[in-house]
Amino acid sequence: MEYTIGNLARRVGYAVQTLRYFEQIGLMPEAPRTAGGQRRYGARELRRLLFIKHARELGFTLNAVRSLLALAAHPDAPCEAADAIAGAHLTEIDEKIGKLQAMREELARMVEACAGGLIAECRVIDVLADHGKCLHEAH
Amino acid sequence: MEYTIGNLARRVGYAVQTLRYFEQIGLMPEAPRTAGGQRRYGARELRRLLFIKHARELGFTLNAVRSLLALAAHPDAPCEAADAIAGAHLTEIDEKIGKLQAMREELARMVEACAGGLIAECRVIDVLADHGKCLHEAH
DNA sequence: GCTAACATCTACAGCGACTGTAGGTTCAAG
DNA sequence: CTTGAACCTACAGTCGCTGTAGATGTTAGC
Numbered sequence: 031m032e033y034t035i036g037n038l039a040r041r042v043g044y045a046v047q048t049l050r051y052f053e054q055i056g057l058m059p060e061a062p063r064t065a066g067g068q069r070r071y072g073a074r075e076l077r078r079l080l081f082i083k084h085a086r087e088l089g090f091t092l093n094a095v096r097s098l099l100a101l102a103a104h105p106d107a108p109c110e111a112a113d114a115i116a117g118a119h120l121t122e123i124d125e126k127i128g129k130l131q132a133m134r135e136e137l138a139r140m141v142e143a144c145a146g147g148l149i150a151e152c153r154v155i156d157v158l159a160d161h162g163k164c165l166h167e168a169h
Numbered sequence: 170m171e172y173t174i175g176n177l178a179r180r181v182g183y184a185v186q187t188l189r190y191f192e193q194i195g196l197m198p199e200a201p202r203t204a205g206g207q208r209r210y211g212a213r214e215l216r217r218l219l220f221i222k223h224a225r226e227l228g229f230t231l232n233a234v235r236s237l238l239a240l241a242a243h244p245d246a247p248c249e250a251a252d253a254i255a256g257a258h259l260t261e262i263d264e265k266i267g268k269l270q271a272m273r274e275e276l277a278r279m280v281e282a283c284a285g286g287l288i289a290e291c292r293v294i295d296v297l298a299d300h301g302k303c304l305h306e307a308h
Numbered sequence: 309g310c311t312a313a314c315a316t317c318t319a320c321a322g323c324g325a326c327t328g329t330a331g332g333t334t335c336a337a338g
Numbered sequence: 339c340t341t342g343a344a345c346c347t348a349c350a351g352t353c354g355c356t357g358t359a360g361a362t363g364t365t366a367g368c
Contacts, residue, residue: 066335109294130266133226149248175315206318207317232353315363
């Protein structure tokens, strides 16, 4: 039991409240307590938390992380389920990138076309007020 | 006063509750009511709502939309402020795209490297458990 | 005019993934 | 033994909606 919640949080790069939140939603196990009621953590918890952090940095939702953690706990099970989660997430990311690029294109066109005069002639406001002036039907 | 809230919502592609929400947060003006207390809308409100919808589709936050609407109401003012909002938004979108592409790359590498056997040999779980196995320090 | 069906009303809770606050307690160093 | 930092619980707030419950309004057909 080598870490206080603050030490663990600093080590992983999370806020203290976030660790308590993870415990509350059952993503982290209930931590053992000192006589005074403070949480103490060990190396296992550090590893688990690093896993969570890393998965979050790759954009997995907390629910996906929950599933991945459950899978990681069964080394002898087939890894199809893990692949499926990662594959679905990859697809989602590709969709998001696609939508953002469409937005980006339309926005860049607006901003470039604006001569910088009065609102009355502003391409930005103008295009927003009239979807018909967009290149693409659906952004 | 040609539209009920439901008609307006269908026309613009918003849920009825969303229009009430917009009124509540002051993004739409308080609509006039029938004797029985139901909201009725006209062409002005339709235009305003289409502007909001379009700006949202381009990824502007509701606060940004609020500012853009305020600017649109002053045709004789200079359009610098509108350009600034759009420019800042463009920058944010570029950052998001960059982050998503970094995620995408790392994820794709994991998924491809996984042979599809047991969890114990699964690249997906393996990489998640050890950030050191990533190409990039920061995703 | 009456009834049935549908639309609308208010007020509130819930989502995800945290962050921030208030008011109190525990711990470790000096 | 005192001080001050770190910890505790419980709850509200963020954003942009969505969904619910229970009551009331509107409208078309008879």
